[in-house]
Amino acid sequence: MSAAIRITQVSKCFGSVRALDQVDLEVQRGEFFGLLGPNGAGKTTLISALAGLVRADSGSLNVMGHDVQLDYRAARRLLGVVPQELVFDPFFTVRESLKIQSGYFGIRDNDEWIDEILENLGLTSKANANMRMLSGGMKRRVLVAQALVHRPPVIVLDEPTAGVDVELRQTLWAFIRRLNEAGHTIVLTTHYLEEAENLCNRIAMLKAGRVVALDTTAQLLRRFSTHCLRLRTDGAMPAELAADAAQNGGWWSLPFDAFDQVEPMLAKIRAAGCRIDDLEIGKPDLEEVFVRVMQGQHEGQVS
Amino acid sequence: MGHGFSTLFYKEVLRFWKVASQTVGAPVLTALLYLLIFSHVLAGHVQVHGVIYTAFLIPGLVMMSVLQNAFANSSSSLIQSKVTGNIVFVLLPPISYLEFYLAYVLASVVRGLVVGAGVLLATFWFAPLDFVEPWWILVFALMGGAILGSLGVIAGIWADKFDQLAAFQNFLIMPLTFLSGVFYSVHSLPPFWQQVSHWNPVFYMIDGFRHGFFGVSDASPWLSLAVVGSCLALLTVFTLNLLKRGYKLRA
Known part of the structure; x- marks a missing residue:
């Protein structure tokens, strides 16, 4: 069985900036995987490359065994991405946005699943509200919902809780946990290390486009803290x-x-x-691990 | 073409229809004002091809509206999506570059035709119009709309900011459409400017379109068809290539 995500020797430069430097990473099916690193470490670039928004200069990226360039239709159908930027289409209501997004993935009559997502994210009462009328937190929920309309087996969340209140964080994580228990593979980037520590069973740390630590959360804590x-x-x-x-x-x-x-x-x-x-x-806490890994004390200890 | 294509097409049509007063109402009103002013000034003084001026002017205004609005639709939709960032909603799903192209261009054609029909409805009370060879009307409206829709895709993808798009519109699209014989027959121009006009593809779109109404035109409609068809083919290939490479959309 192919891995949920397989990233092999991926490099990407923007001008003279090396955003990704020969990244190797494999996420198994059913994992709750954390991708950590300071701003500019390459997390979003890596996710963008996986989603086909950015083209890697070299190397290959696979989602459930499908190359994201050569077999992009299958790869994109299997992947749900919650982008970091709080984006929305001001022309539509919440429900319209979700129906349109379903259609983009070739799905008709998706109302039952849309209702379920809305319910789980506490959006039911806003279903017919225009996107412009929603608060930031509500827009964030819709972004999550949009990533899930096609029931992707692999879900990537790029800093989904940045600037989000406690209630949404809890609702969101409860829902994502349920999805994970139902077999979905979850990849998460966050700056809240406590979140990563509680949720993720395995963690990769990125620094200047390179993977500088990769291990189970428990091992990382034991080794560095x-x-x-x-x-x-x-x-x-x-x-x-x-x-x-x-x-x-x-x-x-x-x-x-x-x-x-x-x-x-x-x-x-x-x-x-x-x-x-x-x-x-x-x-032992992940923050200490993070600080020590980023200070480069343990470079080369990638396992 | 899959459901992804039809959804994107539907979404693009819905987008302009939701703000129809701006995207349909306003251009119809503008065209009506042109008609009132120019026909007031020139009717009775000018006849073109034996047609009274107001009647000559109407098809020109209709076609100009088709073209300008087809361009406006794809270009403004893309630049807005890029600037606000919601373009990712279209880039993440399994939509091919061909589907992407066709959805944006066809929605532009629809907007052009809706506005064109609106201008025709608002103006055709002012002068007797014939529809001598209606298939030319349809062919040139469709092809002209598709050409400007493609140009809109190119401009929308190329421009990073609204003022760059405005430059594209003001320095390329506007001169091409205004200097194309919308308001006059190019035969009334001095020889030099006649020659210049014959290098403007928009001239052939409007001339061929007008031929459908009156059965007479500056150029043969078959020549116009050849020029307009070649332009469409060329632009389609060019735009598809941009999209395939992911130019400015997929870094």
């Missing part, structure tokens, strides 16, 4: 512990791998006579 004990003390710290610790203001961060190491650490601090003013335990 640890639990840590954070303490605010009266300033002192036993030399033995200070060697591994980072100090930031009055706070010390002491990394540890397993919880049974916490007690001995605290004992050492007590034995040294240091006063503890505040204490918290930090979990």
